[in-house]
Amino acid sequence: xxxxxxxxxxxxxxxxxxxxxxxxxxxxxxxxxxxxxxxxxxxxxxxxxxxxxxxxxxxxxxxxxxxxxxxxxxxxxxxxxxxxxxxxxxxxxxxxxxxxxxxxxxxxxxxxxxxxxxxxxxxxxxxxxxxxxxxxxxxxxxxxxxxxxxxxxxxxxxxxxxxxxxxxxxxxxxxxxxxxxxxxxxxxxxxxxxxxxxxxxxxxxxxxxxxxxxxxxxxxxxxxxxxxxxxxxxxxxxxxxxxxxxxxxxxxxxxxxxxxxxxxxxxxxxxxxxxxxxxxxxxxxxxxxxxxxxxxxxxxxxxxxxxxxxxxxxxxxxxxxxxxxxxxxxxxxxxxxxxxxxxxxxxxxxxxxxxxxxxxxxxxxxxxxxxxxxxxxxxxx
Numbered sequence: 001x002x003x004x005x006x007x008x009x010x011x012x013x014x015x016x017x018x019x020x021x022x023x024x025x026x027x028x029x030x031x032x033x034x035x036x037x038x039x040x041x042x043x044x045x046x047x048x049x050x051x052x053x054x055x056x057x058x059x060x061x062x063x064x065x066x067x068x069x070x071x072x073x074x075x076x077x078x079x080x081x082x083x084x085x086x087x088x089x090x091x092x093x094x095x096x097x098x099x100x101x102x103x104x105x106x107x108x109x110x111x112x113x114x115x116x117x118x119x120x121x122x123x124x125x126x127x128x129x130x131x132x133x134x135x136x137x138x139x140x141x142x143x144x145x146x147x148x149x150x151x152x153x154x155x156x157x158x159x160x161x162x163x164x165x166x167x168x169x170x171x172x173x174x175x176x177x178x179x180x181x182x183x184x185x186x187x188x189x190x191x192x193x194x195x196x197x198x199x200x201x202x203x204x205x206x207x208x209x210x211x212x213x214x215x216x217x218x219x220x221x222x223x224x225x226x227x228x229x230x231x232x233x234x235x236x237x238x239x240x241x242x243x244x245x246x247x248x249x250x251x252x253x254x255x256x257x258x259x260x261x262x263x264x265x266x267x268x269x270x271x272x273x274x275x276x277x278x279x280x281x282x283x284x285x286x287x288x289x290x291x292x293x294x295x296x297x298x299x300x301x302x303x304x305x306x307x308x309x310x311x312x313x314x315x316x317x318x319x320x321x322x323x324x325x326x327x328x329x330x331x332x333x334x335x336x337x338x339x340x341x342x343x344x345x346x347x348x349x350x351x352x353x354x355x356x357x358x359x360x361x362x363x364x365x366x367x368x369x370x371x372x373x374x375x376x377x378x379x380x381x
Contacts, residue, residue: 092330
């Protein structure tokens with residue numbers, strides 16, 4: 001049996017560098033080729049990372065490519081993934097992997113017909129901090145989780161991204177762009193969502209790009225950029241979620257879960273690491289267990305200091321799951337429920353009605369200390 005699956009990448013924009021740089025850390029995968037609608041972009045990435053540049057058609061026909069990573073813009077994620085599946089390759093997509101439940105179900109049917117797998121980012125919930133939080137929740141350290149808050153608030157993307165237009169078009173916005181990190185982590189921690197309610201707005205119908213090379217250009221905003229939602233979970237917990245690109249500054253923590261015995265402070269689920277806190281009724285910090293998790297070790301320098309970045313962990317887990325004939329954690333079922341919740345939030349914001357998601361899912365298997373170490377070739381880049 002093969003020990004490695006050959007991987008191709010479609011889409012050679014900013015996010016491709018994370019996959020290409022971090023893939024060598026992991027077992028089960030070897031990135032061999034890349035493609036892009038801009039052939040020169042593919043050639044540049046290929047030269048940078050020592051792989052081959054191909055057309056999409058040639059990649060999908062290549063015998064040494066078993067899986068394709070779909071890094072195109074969200075509006076074409078579904079079409080590209082369908083093309084990959086129809087060509088007989090497994091597909092792993094950046095988030096959101098589809099923009100509707102109907103698209104997700106169609107991909108599931110295509111995959112089932114050919115015995116293929118579909119996976120989707122985000123995989124940050126596999127990080128050391130979030131798996132510690134999972135360990136604490138399942139061990140009852142906070143008691144029964146009854147509520148919580150999540151906040152992802154910033155001034156937006158047009159201040160730093162070179163081509164930020166798609167963030168403000170249908171398929172973008174803070175719910176579909178950043179919501180996957182938060183909602184995926186909530187679902188893996190406390191289970192599926194059964195009902196949502198939301199209010200949404202577009203405070204600035206136009207936004208000015210202040211990043212280079214397009215400084216001064218204007219973007220028409222076509223999707224809500226401020227959303228306040230309430231999520232009811234199958235276990236009875238009720239969690240508020242605030243997501244906005246219209247906030248200059250704030251004092252909220254990214255995620256807090258409230259239990260019958262203690263409160264659990266969870267770091268930003270956009271990242272793999274960070275500090276988890278367990279706080280008792282009197283405000284005292286409760287000691288946490290030792291947690292030497294491989295995907296929580298800081299390995300990259302960022303403006304905030306050294307941080308843990310193991311993007312591609314979900315892809316590697318999927319490849320190894322295929323080789324080992326077990327479920328993968330960043331599964332279609334899990335990602336589709338997250339998409340269902342996000343689109344329900346947006347519909348509720350439009351209509352003012354409570355919306356019940358039409359899907360559910362099992363929580364992905366925990367990625368404990370031993371399982372995380374088993375994903376890695378080595379711990380340092």
